Amino acid sequence: MKRINFPSLILVAGLLFIYLPMVIMVIYSFNASKLVTVWGGWSLKWYFGLLDNTQLMTAVMRSLEIAFYTAIAAVALGTVAAFVLTRIPNFKGRTLFGGMVTAPLVMPEVITGLSLLLLFVAMAQLVGWPAERGMMTIWIAHTTFCTAYVAVVVSARLRELDLSIEEAAMDLGAKPWKVFFLITIPMIAPSLAAGGMMSFALSLDDLVLASFVSGPGSTTLPMEVFSAVRLGVKPEINAVASLILLSVSLFTFTSWFLMARAEKRRRAEISQMLQMQSVT
Secondary structure, X not given: OOOOOHHHHHHHHHHHHHHHHHHHHHHHOOEOOOOOOOOOOEOOHHHXXXXXXXXXXXXXXXXXXXXXXXXXXXXXXXXXXXXXHHHOOOOOOHHHHHHHHHHHHHOOHHHHHHHHHHHHHHHHHHOOOOOOOOHHHHHHHHHHHHHHHHHHHHHHHHHHOOHHHHHHHHHOOOOHHHHHHHHHHHHOHHHHHHHHHHHHHHHHHOOHHHHHXXXXXXXXXXXXXXXXXXXXXXXXXHHHHHHHHHHHHHHHHHHHHHHHHHHHHHHXXXXXXXXXXXXX
């Protein structure tokens, strides 16, 4: 009798636990019935119905726009913070600065959201900005939250870099800013991409922060979905969630394919160089 491989069983159970609900959601997005728990045959009417659901599609586009700008701002701020923490080892207030950068990682989102709400209210009373809460305040809140994740990812990559390459470039006369943009940035590009994608996903998924700092006319997709499912899950929710899942899967597969092809090309170049050196 063949013995059961316990690690493989645990792996399969974990994958089913994670992905089986997604598969069920995608299947029921093609359900012809208005009741999501009753199968009424295959249909695409809920996907076509999204075109008429202006409120839901507006929330989708607003969330995508906020997530895009959040990813850009978080990568820029997080990279600068990581560079300061890793390349400037001794400066006054370094411990405090590091703690403030990574605080959103361990702080509950409810506390962060309430703190930002009080900050925006106080700023509006003192300087008159922001006049009202909306996309701008959501973007600031998401950037504050995601910058910590980018800083941690980029810091780990910066600590692994070989500083001799940068030192050689500066010995040859390159300015520090030129070394940073032409040597350091390309070497940490994978971590920047990872931080950007993580920030985009976290912003697109956030509900708690947006609930605190949003205002009228700035409802995001998670807020729209949350308010809709309180009255029962609608088939349109399954459809839009399936489309987002498809988009994320295609983007992830494309990124993996490009990275794998670049790695394969790099290995081929290294192998060719070694062969040329062995011949000479």
